[in-house]
Amino acid sequence: xxxxxVENHDNSExxxxxxxxxxxxxxxxxxxxxxxxRKNELDIYDISISIITGQYLEYLKLMKELNLEVAGExxxxxxxxxxxxxxxxxxxxxxxxxxEEEEEDPRAELVRRLLEYSRYKEAALLLSERKLLxxxxxxxxxxxxxxxxxxxxxxxxxxxxxxxxxxFRAILxxxxxxxxHEVSAESISIAERINEILSLLxxxxxxxFDELFxxxxxxxxxxxxxxxxxxxxxxxMIRVRQQTQYGVLRIMPAVVEPxxxxxxxxxxxxxxx
Amino acid sequence: xxxxxxxxxxESLIFVSDTPVSLxxxxxxxxxxxxxxxxxxxxxxMDEYAQPERGIALAEVxxxxxxxxxxxxxxxxxxxxxxxxxxxxxxxLETLAIIAYRQPITRAEIEYLRGVDSGGVxxxxxxxxxxxxxxxxxxxxxxLIYGTTKEFLEIFSLRDLKSLxxxxxxxxxxxxxxxxxxxxLPLEDPPVGASHGNGAVERDGD
Amino acid sequence: xxxxxxxxxxESLIFVSDTPVSLxxxxxxxxxxxxxxxxxxxxxxMDEYAQPERGIALAEVxxxxxxxxxxxxxxxxxxxxxxxxxxxxxxxLETLAIIAYRQPITRAEIEYLRGVDSGGVxxxxxxxxxxxxxxxxxxxxxxLIYGTTKEFLEIFSLRDLKSLxxxxxxxxxxxxxxxxxxxxLPLEDPPVGASHGNGAVERDGD
Numbered sequence: 001x002x003x004x005x006v007e008n009h010d011n012s013e014x015x016x017x018x019x020x021x022x023x024x025x026x027x028x029x030x031x032x033x034x035x036x037x038r039k040n041e042l043d044i045y046d047i048s049i050s051i052i053t054g055q056y057l058e059y060l061k062l063m064k065e066l067n068l069e070v071a072g073e074x075x076x077x078x079x080x081x082x083x084x085x086x087x088x089x090x091x092x093x094x095x096x097x098x099x100e101e102e103e104e105d106p107r108a109e110l111v112r113r114l115l116e117y118s119r120y121k122e123a124a125l126l127l128s129e130r131k132l133l134x135x136x137x138x139x140x141x142x143x144x145x146x147x148x149x150x151x152x153x154x155x156x157x158x159x160x161x162x163x164x165x166x167x168f169r170a171i172l173x174x175x176x177x178x179x180x181h182e183v184s185a186e187s188i189s190i191a192e193r194i195n196e197i198l199s200l201l202x203x204x205x206x207x208x209f210d211e212l213f214x215x216x217x218x219x220x221x222x223x224x225x226x227x228x229x230x231x232x233x234x235x236x237m238i239r240v241r242q243q244t245q246y247g248v249l250r251i252m253p254a255v256v257e258p259x260x261x262x263x264x265x266x267x268x269x270x271x272x273x
Numbered sequence: 274x275x276x277x278x279x280x281x282x283x284e285s286l287i288f289v290s291d292t293p294v295s296l297x298x299x300x301x302x303x304x305x306x307x308x309x310x311x312x313x314x315x316x317x318x319m320d321e322y323a324q325p326e327r328g329i330a331l332a333e334v335x336x337x338x339x340x341x342x343x344x345x346x347x348x349x350x351x352x353x354x355x356x357x358x359x360x361x362x363x364x365x366l367e368t369l370a371i372i373a374y375r376q377p378i379t380r381a382e383i384e385y386l387r388g389v390d391s392g393g394v395x396x397x398x399x400x401x402x403x404x405x406x407x408x409x410x411x412x413x414x415x416x417l418i419y420g421t422t423k424e425f426l427e428i429f430s431l432r433d434l435k436s437l438x439x440x441x442x443x444x445x446x447x448x449x450x451x452x453x454x455x456x457x458l459p460l461e462d463p464p465v466g467a468s469h470g471n472g473a474v475e476r477d478g479d
Numbered sequence: 480x481x482x483x484x485x486x487x488x489x490e491s492l493i494f495v496s497d498t499p500v501s502l503x504x505x506x507x508x509x510x511x512x513x514x515x516x517x518x519x520x521x522x523x524x525m526d527e528y529a530q531p532e533r534g535i536a537l538a539e540v541x542x543x544x545x546x547x548x549x550x551x552x553x554x555x556x557x558x559x560x561x562x563x564x565x566x567x568x569x570x571x572l573e574t575l576a577i578i579a580y581r582q583p584i585t586r587a588e589i590e591y592l593r594g595v596d597s598g599g600v601x602x603x604x605x606x607x608x609x610x611x612x613x614x615x616x617x618x619x620x621x622x623l624i625y626g627t628t629k630e631f632l633e634i635f636s637l638r639d640l641k642s643l644x645x646x647x648x649x650x651x652x653x654x655x656x657x658x659x660x661x662x663x664l665p666l667e668d669p670p671v672g673a674s675h676g677n678g679a680v681e682r683d684g685d
């Protein structure tokens with residue numbers, strides 16, 4: 001209907017607005033392709049790539065003419081379509097087994113994606129048709145008045161990971177300025193490596209120094225790991241041992257949960273060496 | 274320990290909680306009673322509340338039981354509590370559907386399935402607590418993986434994830450819808466992207 | 480406009496309100512109905528709920544009507560609330576977040592970031608076993624340093640500390656939204672699904 005109106009109006013401003021609204025409706029290139037397939041009454045398993053590609057490119061052209069920003073995904077899909085189209089032009093070999101033939105169809109991957117996408121689009125529609133709590137249905141989302149005096153034992157805790165990190169982000173946003181330097185990319189990766197080493201040490205009592213570098217040859221990673229080890233040594237949280245000169249470095253936890261004696265001043269000092 | 278006493282207790286407990294109460298939780302509290310007795314007390318209550326003239330229904334959602342107002346009364350309830358109904362955009366619904374069916378899933382996988390960048394939607398869904406971070410995937414780069422929450426089940430009135438229609442059922446529905454559309458709609462008047470989501474089409478399909 | 484419909488509406492309204500609902504308020508919302516009809520609907524509901532085997536009663540309190548659990552069930556109801564999962568206070572969440580992401584960390588450092596005294600929260604988190612003392616820092620005063628525990632990982636279903644999402648990962652989610660999707664995703668208050676949006680556009684075009 002929108003298109004119909006567009007064609008009947010010369011007023012370019014209106015033209016612009018109407019198309020703008022319409023183009024916004026496509027969630028992405030897959031959505032646009034599904035629309036074109038339906039519009040042309042094509043069999044999704046046997047799409048005419050030349051029709052679809054032609055219309056798809058027309059759409060992109062139109063979007064550009066209307067000065068709409070064309071998201072990168074639309075362009076990527078355009079090149080995929082052109083690629084498929086040119087592959088279709090290559091002579092195909094007839095195979096005896098139809099199954100293998102299907103695999104060779106240059107459209108196969110795209111068809112699979114379109115089918116998959118249309119399924120989730122349908123699933124989204126079914127979700128939107130459900131009765132929603134807070135829209136059609138209502139529950140009591142407050143503590144009953146007779147319970148307000150009961151004191152809660154707060155044993156189990158309920159919180160999501162996302163809330164934790166959002167809390168941290170909020171803190172950093174309002175924390176004193178100087179602390180911002182510490183939060184630069186580099187120091188984050190040191191903190192990350194400290195966490196990783198600590199959690200490795202929770203799993204096993206001993207790690208070899210070389211194991212810490214197994215995952216990456218990235219320079220920053222190695223530097224961050226090394227600084228993390230130094231930091232942990234300085235904090236006396238790990239012990240680094242060597243059996244022989246130039247032998248393997250072994251890393252062990254220095255403290256095993258000294259929760260009981262936090263206040264003793266001179267006592268627990270020699271936990272690490 | 275008569276049945277009516279147990280039913281009364283169950284009614285009180287479910288009523289007083291601001292979140293759905295699971296059978297396990299009921300059994301934990303009503304330790305003097307047997308699991309099967311509790312289960313049938315719940316069933317009996319559900320029957321009683323199922324009568325059409327009641328203003329409250331006992332619903333089974335998010336693996337628990339919760340009293341909820343009857344759907345037809347929604348309009349009046351909205352007048353009372355004056356909340357803005359939360360609504361979902363197409364992209365939010367698509368992303369939510371993908372996560373619901375494919376969890377645990379990474380952002381890259383979502384974006385492959387949708388064909389568009391989805392970082393913003395994922396963030397909004399996290400903020401609305403409809404999805405949560407489940408951890409990290411054991412592949413290079415260790416990307417975050419996402420899944421749906423209990424709130425998702427509560428808001429969409431789902432007992433559990435299994436009560437979502439299967440992808441096969443959805444495929445059939447989708448095929449049906451596509452055929453209908455091709456018959457119903459002449460070329461000149463194409464449905465705009467989303468309009469096949471129209472309620473009318475859906476009802477015809479039933 | 481039968482009596483049972485009105486009774487159902489009254490039941491929904493009183494149920495969903497967190498404060499007692501007065502007759503005036505009911506009349507204001509149920510404007511299609513007469514005051515006397517509403518009054519008798521309330522009375523009929525009170526009668527129904529007055530049966531001894533019910534777990535909920537409709538009480539008339541100072542400012543109106545309110546559903547309450549039956550008094551004899553109080554003991555069980557209190558058990559429910561006792562084992563109910565509680566949410567983190569904002570200060571506990573903040574402190575825990577700082578410790579999780581910046582461990583090993585001293586109390587002074589926590590307080591520097593939060594800008595407030597955090598001794599009490601740290602103590603609570605220690606008691607709940609979400610954090611532990613890792614040792615002492617090798618600086619003057621030798622302050623204690625804190626880190627998270629296994630219980631912390633369990634609460635968030637994390638396999639290890641490596642699975643904590645990083646700030647960068649979360650920021651990457653919203654980064655794109657700022658660039659391309661900003662206008663496309665009015666998620667805060669988006670139009671209903673697809674079909675409504677469509678209708679609106681068509682009307683605009685007229």
